[in-house]
Amino acid sequence: MQLRRFYRVVDDRVGTSTVLRKALAKVFPDHWTFMFGEIALYSFITLILTGLFLTLFFVPSTAETTYQGVYEPLAGTEISAAFASTVSLSFDVRAGLLFRQAHHWSALIFIAAIVMHLLRIFFTAAYRRPREINWLIGVTMLALALLNGFTGYSMPDDLLSGTGLRIIYSVILSIPLLGPWLAFLIFGGEFPGDAIVPRLFITHVFLVPAALVVLISAHLAIVVRQKHSQFPGPGRGESNTVGSRFWPAYTMRTIALFAAVLAVAFALGGVAQINPVWIYGPYGPAQATSPAQPDWYVAWGDGALRLFPPVEFTVFGYLVPAPFLPGVVVGGLIFVLLYAWPFIDRRLSRDTATHELLQRPRDHPVRVAIGAGSLAFLAILLIAAVDDVIARFTHLPVVAVLWVLRVLALLLPFVVGAVAYAITRSVRDRSAPDPEPTAASPPAQRGEQPEPAGIDLWHNRLNETWRWRWRGREGRELISHVAFLDRDSAVAGAQLAYPDTPIDDVTPPPTPPRPITGRAGSALLAIALLAIGRRRRGNGRRTGR
Amino acid sequence: MSAEPLRQRQAGIRIRIAFIVATLAGAAFAVCYAVDAGEQALGLTIALAFGSIAYGLGAWARLLLPTGGYVQSREPSLRRPREESLLIQEFTEEPSPVNRRSLLGLLGLAGTTIGAALLFPLRSLYPPGQPAPLTELRQTPWRFGPRLVTTDGQPVRPTMVTTEATLTVLPEGNLEAGDAPAFVVRVPGPGQDGGTIHAYSLLCTHAGCPVALYESTTARVLCPCHQSVFDLRDAAKPIAGPAARPLPALPIAVDADGFLRATGDFTSPPGPGFWGR
Numbered sequence A: 001m002q003l004r005r006f007y008r009v010v011d012d013r014v015g016t017s018t019v020l021r022k023a024l025a026k027v028f029p030d031h032w033t034f035m036f037g038e039i040a041l042y043s044f045i046t047l048i049l050t051g052l053f054l055t056l057f058f059v060p061s062t063a064e065t066t067y068q069g070v071y072e073p074l075a076g077t078e079i080s081a082a083f084a085s086t087v088s089l090s091f092d093v094r095a096g097l098l099f100r101q102a103h104h105w106s107a108l109i110f111i112a113a114i115v116m117h118l119l120r121i122f123f124t125a126a127y128r129r130p131r132e133i134n135w136l137i138g139v140t141m142l143a144l145a146l147l148n149g150f151t152g153y154s155m156p157d158d159l160l161s162g163t164g165l166r167i168i169y170s171v172i173l174s175i176p177l178l179g180p181w182l183a184f185l186i187f188g189g190e191f192p193g194d195a196i197v198p199r200l201f202i203t204h205v206f207l208v209p210a211a212l213v214v215l216i217s218a219h220l221a222i223v224v225r226q227k228h229s230q231f232p233g234p235g236r237g238e239s240n241t242v243g244s245r246f247w248p249a250y251t252m253r254t255i256a257l258f259a260a261v262l263a264v265a266f267a268l269g270g271v272a273q274i275n276p277v278w279i280y281g282p283y284g285p286a287q288a289t290s291p292a293q294p295d296w297y298v299a300w301g302d303g304a305l306r307l308f309p310p311v312e313f314t315v316f317g318y319l320v321p322a323p324f325l326p327g328v329v330v331g332g333l334i335f336v337l338l339y340a341w342p343f344i345d346r347r348l349s350r351d352t353a354t355h356e357l358l359q360r361p362r363d364h365p366v367r368v369a370i371g372a373g374s375l376a377f378l379a380i381l382l383i384a385a386v387d388d389v390i391a392r393f394t395h396l397p398v399v400a401v402l403w404v405l406r407v408l409a410l411l412l413p414f415v416v417g418a419v420a421y422a423i424t425r426s427v428r429d430r431s432a433p434d435p436e437p438t439a440a441s442p443p444a445q446r447g448e449q450p451e452p453a454g455i456d457l458w459h460n461r462l463n464e465t466w467r468w469r470w471r472g473r474e475g476r477e478l479i480s481h482v483a484f485l486d487r488d489s490a491v492a493g494a495q496l497a498y499p500d501t502p503i504d505d506v507t508p509p510p511t512p513p514r515p516i517t518g519r520a521g522s523a524l525l526a527i528a529l530l531a532i533g534r535r536r537r538g539n540g541r542r543t544g545r
Numbered sequence B: 001m002s003a004e005p006l007r008q009r010q011a012g013i014r015i016r017i018a019f020i021v022a023t024l025a026g027a028a029f030a031v032c033y034a035v036d037a038g039e040q041a042l043g044l045t046i047a048l049a050f051g052s053i054a055y056g057l058g059a060w061a062r063l064l065l066p067t068g069g070y071v072q073s074r075e076p077s078l079r080r081p082r083e084e085s086l087l088i089q090e091f092t093e094e095p096s097p098v099n100r101r102s103l104l105g106l107l108g109l110a111g112t113t114i115g116a117a118l119l120f121p122l123r124s125l126y127p128p129g130q131p132a133p134l135t136e137l138r139q140t141p142w143r144f145g146p147r148l149v150t151t152d153g154q155p156v157r158p159t160m161v162t163t164e165a166t167l168t169v170l171p172e173g174n175l176e177a178g179d180a181p182a183f184v185v186r187v188p189g190p191g192q193d194g195g196t197i198h199a200y201s202l203l204c205t206h207a208g209c210p211v212a213l214y215e216s217t218t219a220r221v222l223c224p225c226h227q228s229v230f231d232l233r234d235a236a237k238p239i240a241g242p243a244a245r246p247l248p249a250l251p252i253a254v255d256a257d258g259f260l261r262a263t264g265d266f267t268s269p270p271g272p273g274f275w276g277r
């Protein structure tokens, strides 16, 4: 009751009930592929939380200090403050290693989730009008995430990160005309220099995360405004969204997902070693590690550098160095193609209409082929980044591995694309066309004349609200997401969602429309406050709200 | 009314257990921290706590709450043509006798100029007054002709150079210079003499990694980054991998005290290539 009084105070001054009631009733489609975006969001939050802890201890400076912690092999040595503080985070700060490793693992999860999210959007054509803007924002966020991952693991000034930085420096240096200036501006002079670590730091903990926060906000605001797209299905159309309400089911589910992301990040952070910088040792310009592999999300770039033949050429007598084509052009092209894809697709399909219904991958073999072929290409680049490890395990010369991979990089995308095309075609041909695709309905019923759908509209005397429900074949029904305050708005909502469907006034259905366990929210609060909620038996089954 | 509550009750018990486990695991985390039980215990307890919350809430949503079955209508278009044209009018109407277009043009010019001017301080990222990037890239401290020293500062005598392994050398007095690392090694000639001392830049001509691996039987150095191979019997030309240029050689001589000393800079700028090299 305290809560109710508090809310009244707020509502009286700010007037939030209409907006909140609408927000709680927002419908989210129930499909597992819609989770990846949320996982990305929650791992980003995990990154901020764990990262904040790290900033309290990490010293972004290459000034020499004497390491005085408990890690024997380095005790008393002169190393950079950045490296010393990272080693301290790992050995001397209690729980420091947990947070360091959880941070690094969340970074891997974050980027993996973004990639899966992108693939879902790609293969179901969710990027079509009106969602092109969110596709562009999404690709930008992917690029920023890669950048932040790279700046993150380049900061500790260990041997592996220094080697990675040196390669990036060389890639920047290779850009025609601008390269030397760009590299010198970014690094504050010739590599390595003392300016780069503090610059990486401010980029990593502020610039890029701030940009991501802005973009994520825009991304989500647009999703709310446009509402989710959805797969075709019974009762689903261009003018409605079908699924779970935000409150209560979806809220519980999404918090559960957040908790699961935290659980995985901390479990891995606790038991799975990642980036043991103390083993690599401090960076020195004359040293190198072998084998040296970057994190997977930048490894494809490293793979491209390895695969590309040793070509350097001159333009007007000026050198265009070897890393330029694989390091700058290949990566740049991949991102240009990603950005351009919705517009390429629009050209190819001559489809500029608005779409709220997703396409099923099987119905679009060409897109599946293009996607699968591109993934095969990236996979080869990724594998190429471990060509030395493969050579070691197979006892083949690296050169042989390299040649096999070079051939595969050119051939495999087409082979995979063709196979994907054939498989998709056969799946499509075997699944009969269905105007109202219902995987569950037995084939015998498909031929039957569908009983026309209808809308039931009723008045709920308990709280003086109106509600409607869509009735389809085989007893399927969908309830309006919210209780309307008057008949007119209820009718308007029903007609918007199902144009040309007859509306019948009915008495309130004998069974309450949908059991809503009414006290779920207060129970959640009680748990948050008291840690163990009181026993709540036989939750009041309420209708409406 | 009969089966449902039982199912719900069972679900309730499971969820309750999950939240109790979460509470205990959370407390266990605090205890593990207090007794410094190590990051594995910390990670597993906090993961168990969050995992139980995830399980409990997931079960709550799945078993006790209505999932799916709701429908929300969606407007055919978010566009409001009348509002849109009224909005555009706000900007296109000529509200005053002052010629707005020319004022706006001047304001735009001022804004652009200020914006461009504010880009100038970015130049401070590479402080003005320092040598131009190309100059810096083209020269190394070897041009002063310093002695060759090992990574811990020992001057190098010819006898310290073997055929077995490369010896990393730096210019005396400039141990930190990023572009200076070089190596010396004895490469046996065709006859069975002791071999001659070769000195090359240590930085791979592909992307600058130190070419740290030496195969003495073939006199080849290998880059650990992308596996470029350079043949020391053939002027350190690249024979495999993505590197396209030979390693620059370092001209050396033995000075009056019997130490190796550079007689000039590398034969070409070391490390990765660049425009204007």
Ligand code: HEM
Residues within 6 Å of the ligand: A044, A047, A048, A050, A051, A052, A054, A055, A058, A086, A089, A100, A103, A104, A107, A110, A144, A145, A148, A149, A150, A151, A152, A153, A154, A155, A156, A204, A205, A209, A212, A274, A275
């Ligand atoms: C897009 C989000 C982010 C990604 C992908 C990311 C990724 C990484 C990675 C891979 C590392 C290397 C960790 C290691 O040493 O193994 C790192 C280090 C670090 N991150 Fe982040 N991070 C992100 C956001 C943040 C934020 C928001 C902060 C701070 C508010 C932060 C603070 C730090 C600090 C201080 C370090 C250095 C400590 C160390 O290396 O141990 N990060 N980050």
Ligand code: FES
Residues within 6 Å of the ligand: B204, B205, B206, B207, B208, B209, B223, B224, B225, B226, B227, B228, B241, B242, B243
């Ligand atoms: S840096 Fe040596 S091969 Fe790339």
